[in-house]
Amino acid sequence: MSDSGGYVSTGEFKRDASYIPDRITKDGRRPEHGPVEGDLWPVEPGRYRLVAAKACPWATRAIIVRQLLGLEDVISLGTPGPTHDERSWTFDLDPGGVDPVLGIERIQQAYLARFPDYPKGITVPVVVDVPTGQVVTNDFPWITHDLFFEWREHQRADAPDLWPADLREEMEEVMQRVYTEVNNGVYRCGFAGSQEAYDAAYDRLWTALDWLEDRLSTRRYLMGDAITEADVRLWTTLARFDAVYHGHFKCNRQKLTELPNLWGYARELYAIPAFGDNTDFEQIKKHYYVVHKDLNPTQIVPDGPDPAVWLEPHGRS
Structure with a gap:
């Protein structure tokens, strides 16, 4: 996530908490929990890339959950560097400054590939559809929720029950x-x-x-x-x-x-x-x-x- 937000009249910081509401679910089904306001994408091992900067607390959640559940070989991980400018996070930690799977320099490119006039902040974590290079969702609370509930058959046998x-x-x-x-x-x-x-x-x-x-x-x-x-x-x-x-x-x-x-x-x-x-x-x-x-x-x-x-x-x- 970037630290996007504004102020109310009292000077209080107010976070912009609206994200791309798509969900990745088993067989593209309607999820059992939570709202469905965007599109539904099917769970497919190898199809998606999680892009998450270790500098960002909101993004690190997704990296941790992915590893706890043993999904490293199912969902690949791209890690932008720790700084970003007004445009977006960049892959400056990778050779040549290019993500080796997506072939892009900025995660902004995946957003614009799907939404050419995307009006909001370019945030991480974000899940990208590798075949098209398009963003799927950046709705970070639901990303980790769905890694647990929708990807169960691909989790390791001793994965923790994160939602008892x-x-x-x-x-x-x-x-x-x-x-x-x-x-x-x-x-x-x-x-x-x-x-x-x-x-x-x-x-x-x-x-x-x-x-x-x-x-x-x-x-x-x-x-x-x-x-x-x-x-x-x-x-x-x-x-x-x-x-x-x-x-x-x-x-x-x-x-x-x-x-x-x-x-x-x-x-x-x-x-x-x-x-x-x-x-x-x-x-x-x-x-x-x-x-x-x-x-x-x-x-x-x-x-x-x-x-x-x-x-x-x-x-x-």
């Missing part, structure tokens, strides 16, 4: 609060356009983080003893908290390392390959400190914090 039926109702409530108050809450602080808006955003964020700190005092993961989609969604904000949000977004009441339950929980997740392998602190820092020139006009990228702290024993069981 008996916890789903409560999990939806937890994820909604995590999204509005934490995932988006840090942005609401960072891009506040007035002191009043910042103060309100800061209070909302820390109310939610205190709730999470308390919740994790009595359970291993957000929903109990096993990892769920809720943990994936919280993780990407926690991973960026001390490196970016604490200072760059002024979320500085405490560091993550000063919150015992959240810090232990975060280190336990980091030790899981799907989480740790896809967390690149250098890309994360470069993205925020270089792209957000309004917040960091010098574009200087800080050297710290030391990532070695993530390797310390988490002491949780």
